[in-house]
Amino acid sequence: MLTTPQPTIDPIALRRAFGTFVTGVTVITTRDSDGTPRGMTANSFTSVSLDPPLLLVCVGKVAASYAAFNASDSFAVNLLHEGQTDVSAVFASKAHDKFSAVSHDRVHTGAPILNGCLTWFDCTVHNRVDAGDHVVLIGAVQAFGTSPSAPLGFCRGRYASVKDPLPPGWLASHSMIVGYLIEADGNILLRSDGKGGWVLPSAKSRKAENELKLEGGDALTLLPDETFLYSVFDVADSDPGYLIYRARLSGASAAFTVPAGFKFFPLADLPYDDIPAREIQALLRRYSRERHDDRFSIYMDSGDGGRLARIDGGSQPWTQSPQDTEQEKP
Known part of the structure; x- marks a missing residue:
């Protein structure tokens, strides 16, 4: 055969x-x-x-x-x-x-x-x-x-190269990118984007936390009384949107061991030219001005350029606010 x-x-x-x-x-x-x-x-x-x-x-x-x-x-x-x-x-x-x-x-x-x-x-x-x-x-x-x-x-x-990867109307994500503007001793903590630029540290939860977990397993302890919503905005119609908190690091930046890929920058020496998103550049410039006056605001994005709401006075727990003790939490 x-x-x-x-x-x-x-x-x-x-x-x-x-x-x-x-x-x-x-x-x-x-x-x-x-x-x-x-x-x-x-x-x-x-x-x-x-x-x-x-x-x-x-x-x-x-x-x-x-x-x-x-x-x-x-x-x-x-x-x-x-x-x-x-x-x-x-x-x-x-x-x-x-x-x-x-x-x-x-x-x-x-x-x-x-x-x-x-x-x-x-x-x-x-x-x-x-x-x-x-x-x-x-x-x-x-x-x-x-x-x-x-x-x-x-x-x-x-x-x-792949041309036109994102068809009109296609949304990349329904979630929010949650960033933290963290200050310690007049320095701001930024994270390398791996491409020569700098971005804000990010978190997975939209709820402000007292501990921010970083890449690689490290964590930052934040002062709960000084963590506030700072800005809400979109970068583009197809972007999932940004939710930014301002926060203070518990302890001095000099005593904090910065993980690989992170760096503290003095407010007066922020690397604006190396921050890819112009919206984040503008946010940091606003923070620098407001830190000088120690008077902050909240930015909300809108079709005509956005709105700023000034914040006056210090913080206090919700349950200690006399007019609100008998009301439900919002």
Whole structure:
């Protein structure tokens, strides 16, 4: 009985053929058994199901992080935007500590979420499928977030641009970006955006908290009597909107060990030219003027340029306000 010989597949030619499919660029992250963050770039990502919410990524068995991904019960997928080719390069390298120069946070499972990325998905492992020289991780999405930035594309072994990524009327998120304007000894705390610019520290909850958790596990203790709403505004119609609190750090800035990616700037020396959003520039200029007079206001965005409401007097707990003790909390 004659058999037809199977054709030999050239793996290099096959890789090039696979590479003609235009994809995004992701950084997949997890933690190993001792809690050390691990991550690598990957473009073998796809959605699987909306109900239940599932996605998948493929991890090569020769990858340095393979053992961590194969053993962990959770992972995150961080989709990169067009300005994050440097982040892609870091996680594609064999660098010993890839996370030292990249700001990241914990959201649900504890897998590292890269701050400022296009979109992120925080997942528990739904299933693992052995597939040749890769393992397929099917993740159950526990939390996610997105932004209106343009995605970083990849095709034929090179980065590719994606035009007009956000159709008119498409909203990137229904949530608010919650930022904190934190002062200590006349200095303002800012966070690196990973692209040479500076932004305000952010939080996950819209409710003002006495402790602000920072990326990497550190936390700031804030003075509760000096934490107030400071500004509410949009940057663009497609932006989720900003909710900014002003706050004071409990203790001196000199005694506070600043985590990597954060820095205190004197009010008189704020890096306005390195702050990408002009709205945040304007907010910091207003704060600098109001701190000089020690008289603050609240800004509310509106179609004709916004409104400022002046705040006079100090704060007091709601239950100590005589006219309000018998009324319900608003």
